[in-house]
Amino acid sequence: MMGTTEPTAQRTRKGLSRFFGNEQARYGVMFVLPSLVFFCIFIVWPVAYSFYLGFYDWSPLDPAPVPVGLANYQELLSSATFLRIILNTAVFTGGVLVVTLVGAIALALALNKGLRGTGLFRGVYYSPVVTSLVATGVIWLWILDPQYGIVNQVLRALSLPAPGWAADSLWAMPTVILTFGWREVGYFTVIYLAGLQGVPEELKEAARIDGCGALSVFRHVTIPLLMPTTLLVMVLSVVRSTQNAFGVVYVMTSGGPVNATNVIVLYLYQQAFQFYRMGYASAVAYVLFAFIFIATLVQFRLMGRRTEIY
Amino acid sequence: MATSTATRTVEAARSRAWARRRRWLEDGAVYAFLIVGALAVGLPYIWMIITSLKPDQDIFRVGILESVVPSSIRWENYLEAWTDYPLGRWLANTLIVAAAETTSVLITSILAGYAFARLKFWGRDILFYCYLGAMMVPIQVTLIPSFIIVRNLGMLNSLQGIAVLHLVQFYGVFLMRQFMLNIPSELEDAARIDGCSWLRVLAQIILPVSMPAVAALSILAFTGAWNNFLWPLVVINKPDIMTIVVGLTSMKSDVTPWGQLMAATTISALPLTILYVTFQRFFTQGIVMTGIKG
Numbered sequence: 001m002m003g004t005t006e007p008t009a010q011r012t013r014k015g016l017s018r019f020f021g022n023e024q025a026r027y028g029v030m031f032v033l034p035s036l037v038f039f040c041i042f043i044v045w046p047v048a049y050s051f052y053l054g055f056y057d058w059s060p061l062d063p064a065p066v067p068v069g070l071a072n073y074q075e076l077l078s079s080a081t082f083l084r085i086i087l088n089t090a091v092f093t094g095g096v097l098v099v100t101l102v103g104a105i106a107l108a109l110a111l112n113k114g115l116r117g118t119g120l121f122r123g124v125y126y127s128p129v130v131t132s133l134v135a136t137g138v139i140w141l142w143i144l145d146p147q148y149g150i151v152n153q154v155l156r157a158l159s160l161p162a163p164g165w166a167a168d169s170l171w172a173m174p175t176v177i178l179t180f181g182w183r184e185v186g187y188f189t190v191i192y193l194a195g196l197q198g199v200p201e202e203l204k205e206a207a208r209i210d211g212c213g214a215l216s217v218f219r220h221v222t223i224p225l226l227m228p229t230t231l232l233v234m235v236l237s238v239v240r241s242t243q244n245a246f247g248v249v250y251v252m253t254s255g256g257p258v259n260a261t262n263v264i265v266l267y268l269y270q271q272a273f274q275f276y277r278m279g280y281a282s283a284v285a286y287v288l289f290a291f292i293f294i295a296t297l298v299q300f301r302l303m304g305r306r307t308e309i310y
Numbered sequence: 311m312a313t314s315t316a317t318r319t320v321e322a323a324r325s326r327a328w329a330r331r332r333r334w335l336e337d338g339a340v341y342a343f344l345i346v347g348a349l350a351v352g353l354p355y356i357w358m359i360i361t362s363l364k365p366d367q368d369i370f371r372v373g374i375l376e377s378v379v380p381s382s383i384r385w386e387n388y389l390e391a392w393t394d395y396p397l398g399r400w401l402a403n404t405l406i407v408a409a410a411e412t413t414s415v416l417i418t419s420i421l422a423g424y425a426f427a428r429l430k431f432w433g434r435d436i437l438f439y440c441y442l443g444a445m446m447v448p449i450q451v452t453l454i455p456s457f458i459i460v461r462n463l464g465m466l467n468s469l470q471g472i473a474v475l476h477l478v479q480f481y482g483v484f485l486m487r488q489f490m491l492n493i494p495s496e497l498e499d500a501a502r503i504d505g506c507s508w509l510r511v512l513a514q515i516i517l518p519v520s521m522p523a524v525a526a527l528s529i530l531a532f533t534g535a536w537n538n539f540l541w542p543l544v545v546i547n548k549p550d551i552m553t554i555v556v557g558l559t560s561m562k563s564d565v566t567p568w569g570q571l572m573a574a575t576t577i578s579a580l581p582l583t584i585l586y587v588t589f590q591r592f593f594t595q596g597i598v599m600t601g602i603k604g
Contacts, residue, residue, distance in 0.1 A: 029430030046455035132537035
């Protein structure tokens with residue numbers, strides 16, 4: 001208010017003193033500085049440059065990007081392959097969601113009984129989360145080897161049909177879904193277990209006294225009270241599978257047979273680093289970004305609500 | 311009167327017995343389910359180890375019994391994996407990268423987390439929201455520009471090139487801030503009155519009580535670095551500079567040596583497994599603390 005009448009020099013000092021005037025602010029800025037520099041170089045600039053590059057044609061071997069307008073996005077949206085890849089991503093994400101949701105809730109309920117040895121079981125269930133995606137893919141690829149894999153050996157011994165799993169265009173998708181889901185279940189079991197701890201025992205007891213059976217207690221007490229956790233798990237699972245699908249799919253199928261398991265993350269990698277179509281790949285990245293952005297926004301909303309509940 | 315009390319007692323006893331039997335049954339069913347789950351998780355690992363100890367003629371043999379029970383145990387698979395491939399090199403590379411990333415993530419997260427939790431400075435809250443936003447940005451979106459940066463810095467095919475992209479983890483800043491917000495500020499105030507600088511307050515008062523968060527974050531950062539795949543794959547194509555997971559995929563080919571590959575996979579999983587068994591508590595704590603990463 002008074003600032004307009006003050007001499008410039010004084011005003012500048014006042015402006016600067018807002019940043020560095022007191023010791024506390026000085027230390028605050030100093031402590032934030034390392035991560036801030038990183039933030040500018042490896043987040044702000046790349047997000048902006050990626051957007052920019054989406055309107056250009058560029059290979060690392062070219063001297064400079066060539067502007068192409070909306071051509072990359074047009075190609076993307078009109079390409080049958082990209083449509084296939086979006087569909088694959090949806091099937092993969094949905095499949096993993098169902099597998100992990102059912103598996104995690106069942107295991108968490110069993111663990112929540114508090115029986116002897118629960119800690120040990122929980123430890124075992126979580127261990128795949130610590131195993132790398134690559135190792136997970138390699139192990140399951142061998143277990144499901146069409147010729148010498150143990151699963152097909154058993155199936156043949158029972159004279160059941162032994163599919164080609166990762167090598168079969170029909171079975172490849174279920175194979176990568178189950179492999180990835182196998183690794184994810186433990187992660188979400190831990191989250192569900194934390195959620196179950198928030199379901200008060202008194203409520204369940206009250207329902208039992210009112211004559212509810214175990215199933216009925218589960219349906220009318222546990223499930224509604226777990227709703228915030230379930231929503232969180234759903235969003236987390238979608239974000240995680242869209243991002244982490246890469247390792248498993250790359251190792252097990254490389255997106256094949258004939259794009260049967262090619263998901264958006266792998267497609268982006270192939271376009272950028274195998275075909276060197278950096279501009280086109282940047283456009284793909286932005287489609288992926290939009291998808292994950294929406295999912296994560298929902299996630300933060302839910303997290304805000306979750307903290308209110310507990 | 312007396313008889314009815316007696317019947318009641320008998321009935322009560324019977325229903326108690328029935329309840330006990332039901333609990334036994336229920337617990338049994340739960341145990342059965344837990345064991346099935348544990349087998350579904352554990353058998354693939356066991357199969358990996360069995361395969362890693364089999365001679366080739368056992369690996370490529372049809373017949374269940376023959377493939378379950380190896381005709382002989384072949385430790386040479388491990389030796390060959392170690393000598394035919396630069397496995398030691400890959401492990402050392404991974405360890406260097408993971409250690410560098412973890413150290414840097416810890417330092418930057420503790421500093422920024424404390425600033426966001428305690429220090430008032432202009433633009434603090436806006437900046438914190440920006441950091442939260444950074445957590446939302448998937449690596450795939452920044453992948454190509456990051457590649458360009460690293461290429462222009464001449465760090466392709468180098469360990470620095472791998473590590474540089476993960477020197478800061480924004481979920482780490484978030485985790486430290488949330489933890490420090492819950493530390494009562496009386497101790498700090500006293501130290502401040504005694505004339506301690508903010509850095510000393512952080513190092514001597516806040517840090518010692520923040521150890522659970524530091525432990526959880528170290529574990530998250532280290533496992534993340536160890537298992538990271540996409541970025542090292544993009545930056546590295548020389549076998550000598552590969553990390554262990556990239557190295558594993560390079561062992562796969564048209565004539566994959568499954569025995570050696572399984573031995574290498576076992577070795578690759580060993581360090582984190584040991585870490586996990588020792589510090590199990592901190593692994594799951596990280597998820598509960600952030601609700602996001604793992």
